[in-house]
Amino acid sequence: MARDDDSSGFLGYRRADGQVGVRNHLLVLSTGGLTGQTARRIGAMLAGAVVVVLPHSAGLIGRDRDVHRRAIAGLATHPNVGAVLLVGDNPVVMEQARTDIEPSRRPFAGFTLDDCGHDALTLTDRAVRAGARLMREISGLRRTPAPVAALGIGLECGRSDPSSGLVANPLLGLVADWLVDAGGRAVIGETLEWLGAEHLLAGRARSPEVADAIRGAVLERERIAIAAGLDLTGSNPGPTNIAAGLSSIEEKSLGNIAKSGHRPIEGLLGYGEKPPAPGLWTMDASAYAPKSLTGFVVAGAQMLLFTTGVGNPYVSALAPTIKLSANPATCAAFRDQLDFDASGAFLGHDSLDATGEALWRRVLAVASGEATWGEILREGDEVLSRFGPAL
């Protein structure tokens, strides 16, 4: 199989707004749960379309309402999205989406039930026809050479064990360093899993304000846990982590933050907020992988790197997600679900640096079009965080 081994860049899709995609998806996005099944029906009729359903809409208030709007805009104009087909039940939300998408000049069509006499089958018919035209339009786009600086990568770990902190997460740290050095963007989230290691992150902050923000975000999660009367041991680390050998949130966090590498931290992003400049960023977000990954995707990450200790199937629908482990038993058990086997570095057969370089080549190959197992097996989904009460 031909593979692009040029470590200086990748082949991507240049968008009218200057972003570069690593995929060229037609996104069928339902702005609420009421049209979710309609969106899935439409997606099933359009070869290769990616369907994302945001379950909540009417009744969202405050931060949830802002995040909902940010998510629609962020997903619809994501660099991996060639064109977007929006369906929904709320004309106001649809009009906001139109306003948010238009500056990107991303091809799109939007339909609400109100446009279609409240008839979901009419909506299906009109959206499928529009979607087919969009699909044909974007099928003419071709990949062209792009620099690594155009990449944004989200760094995740899930169902971790101590091999994550020893090997797999430090490998992501190497990739993060190289990406940042090349002018790209790297983001780590999972705020609760900085608890016990926040002084190390704060020590790398670009400014005292950023250090305060990082410490404050962690203390707020700790306060929430205490207020809920929750003993973290048993919930985070969870039973799977504990069985695998992680004894405390501090131990898990110290392994987790190895993903962030060694570069200065530019700032603390809100959930789904785009990094305003290149470099390494932290995102204040849930430690639950589905919500964490969608936060990175809404923020524009084209790719995700996701380590696991004992196995975790979850991947993003829009951003190719490279799954890797350093646990020899896990690598042996999930040969056709893990995209990268780092067990040689765990066993001492391979150096961390050489394994990191092999992972970097895999990142660029996937950026240029090589499929991940998650894409082949259709594991992908997007799950948006909720924050407060709704009406």
Next chain:
Amino acid sequence: MSSAGGADAIRLSPDDNVATVLRAVSAGERLRVRCAGNATEVEARDAIPLCHKVSLGPIEAGGAVVKYGQKIGEAIQPITTGRHVHVHNMRSARARVVP
């Protein structure tokens, strides 16, 4: 099978009082513990599963358990050398719910 260039366990920082075993070990085994190119030995006093921790010296009740050169929690009972260190004899020092 021996791992990581002949080591059975890895001590991530010279400040650590626990090491991570790189294979499942049985009580009574002598373990080679690697730390930044140096190797020491410790005798396992418990069976310890893959990736779990072994104490490298005595830790008093309430004493810090140190890994990565950082405190990862506190001993809830005295821990002697070579013991399996986990949730049965240590706990997190953070997000502690006061009854």
